[in-house]
Amino acid sequence: MSYKCAICGKGSRSGNTVSHSNKVSKRLFRPNLQSLNILLNGIKTRKYVCTSCIKSNKVKKVI
Secondary structure, three states: OOOEOOOOOOEOEEEEEEOOOOOEEEEEEOOOEEEEEEEEOOEEEEEEEEHHHHHOOOOOEOO
16 A cells, blocks of 8 residues: 555655653654545546545545
């Protein structure tokens, strides 16, 4: 699974997990992607789309 939105291009970001003792270790923040049937250039395709694009109606869902 590619962690990138097909509409806006939002992808993974790196950061740190910080424990109670202030120890730091690397981690990834991944976007909330959902697999949808969408219309892309008039063609029905199955793509991964982030939930912020779904909420803002940037995507035309196909049933």
